[in-house]
């Protein structure tokens with residue numbers, strides 16, 4: 248047999264049937280569900296008189312609309328509350344493998360709770376009505392976001408109609424410098440390939456720098472694959488993967504564990520497998536990243552400056568840059584380190600895991616947020632992350648620095664709850680999208696790593712986190 | 718699903734690249750548990766000068782008259798002309814729901830984001846990919862003449878300009894069939910229920926840890 252890529256292995260092992268034109272019926276192992284993209288799917292199912300094919304494949308949580316403080320008051324916004332209650336009712340009706348509702352000790356962002364509970368396992372196909380489902384590819388899964396019609400399709404048939412993607416290898420050679428994290432790697436990759444560079448591809452991340460990342464770091468990287476246009480990102484199985492999964496609640500145990508591990512070890516691209524595209528980066532050349540515009544590809548390094556649209560030859564791009572700078576309230580050629588921030592957000596499915604909080608805390612320890620910074624929100628990705636952080640005393644580090652320590656959820660990543668930017672406010676954010684209005688109408692988002700966000704909170708402007716190294 | 722065969726419609730030009738689904742339908746409207754009614758809030762932050770809330774009537778809201786969809790000559794547009802990477806970002810199907818509810822039947826652009834592209838087909842909305850040069854020419858013609866219309870014929874896979882020039886486009890054969898016939902995917906897939914069951918049984922015996 249010819250050498251196969253990891254993507255081909257995952258694809259081939261899930262094809263139920265294939266049509267002559269290449270459209271395949273792909274079996275889905277894990278279906279993650281949250282409150283925003285599922286109500287219409289459950290309704291459609293019911294209207295058609297259908298039942299879920301395998302409700303035991305479903306893991307659900309409420310995360311997008313839930314408040315991150317005063318949980319005792321419940322959900323104040325009646326429309327948000329109705330959406331969360333609709334999820335409660337739908338899940339009660341169909342029955343699922345696991346449901347972590349609002350206020351549950353294991354509630355959290357859907358892409359944080361799957362892996363930490365061992366509900367995301369290597370070799371699975373994982374879908375969710377959410378584009379950041381690519382996160383789960385860190386476990387050598389074929390994981391991608393789907394629309395609500397497809398949520399209904401998976402509920403009804405346990406399958407998706409799919410066409411094979413092209414494959415792209417993004418290899419990061421060498422090792423990362425101090426203060427440079429998976430988030431910086433993700434932004435650097437998007438800066439290189441562009442937000443549409445991965446369209447039509449499934450990306451495998453490989454190379455020494457990727458092998459050196461923790462599972463948290465790999466999740467951050469795969470999470471951002473969609474920001475590079477690729478529906479799926481993935482990383483091969485190695486000891487790091489297996490060590491992470493041992494003894495998680497839904498991980499296999501005993502003899503099954505051994506059987507599973509033996510299979511999981513095969514989930515890597517074969518020697519000599521060929522990809523449709525290969526992109527290579529040098530890890531040592533990657534520096535802490537900061538976005539300056541309204542698309543994740545509008546990114547530079549902390550030592551850089553806002554570009555001048557006048558230097559851009561392509562008229563469509565130039566106009567996009569001009570519009571972005573106007574929206575962001577930035578003048579061309581402003582050094583990044585001279586941009587001050589009003590708020591800081593540390594959280595989201597990109598950067599709200601324990602390692603992210605440790606990195607932020609290591610910068611914040613013994614320091615104070617700048618007086619000019621109005622608010623620093625630290626929002627753990629899940630109840631389990633929150634308790635782990637508290638056990639390590641990280642909450643106290645944040646509180647002592649003048650940061651706020653919140654309950655888990657999506658929060659100011661998309662501002663569907665009360666956490667948001669006011670018009671014109673500028674934010675250093677560890678989330679994944681700097682789109683216009685994403686964090687609140689008129690809000691201005693700069694994407695950075697957790698350490699860089701904490702450093703911006705302390706300095707009141709963007710600074711090179713490597714100056715803060717302890 | 719609504720069938721799509723031939724659409725002869727007024728064209729509105731949205732001259733921006735990387736239009737994301739947050740811009741197409743902002744997050745506050747995602748709190749709805751319905752599939753319809755998103756049209757009035759399509760491109761909400763660009764169309765209106767205030768910040769819209771779900772359930773708020775749009776009649777009295779201040780409009781941004783510079784935004785293309787607010788200009789009188791584009792009222793009733795059924796075809797949206799776009800630039801690269803339209804529909805990037807969030808997977809929200811509310812984006813095609815809003816476009817469809819507003820009255821659009823088709824989009825024409827050089828490229829579309831994957832998930833959005835997929836979502837369009839599930840909702841009878843046809844995304845047509847043409848070369849950047851062809852799209853550029855359409856923008857120029859559209860801006861130059863008021864009442865600019867195009868005819869999109871799915872069966873023959875052509876976009877025909879008022880000057881008679883016909884541009885061919887590619888479309889996945891399976892999706893084309895579904896759209897031409899208004900077929901529901903789920904019904905089609907369930908014809909293969911036995912295959913799914915057989916596959917599932919085999920998987921259960923080979924990787925039992927996936928079924929608990």
Ligand code: SF4
Nearest residue numbers: 379595596657660661
């Ligand atoms: S944290 Fe942000 S990106 Fe992640 S699932 Fe929630 S809203 Fe989406």
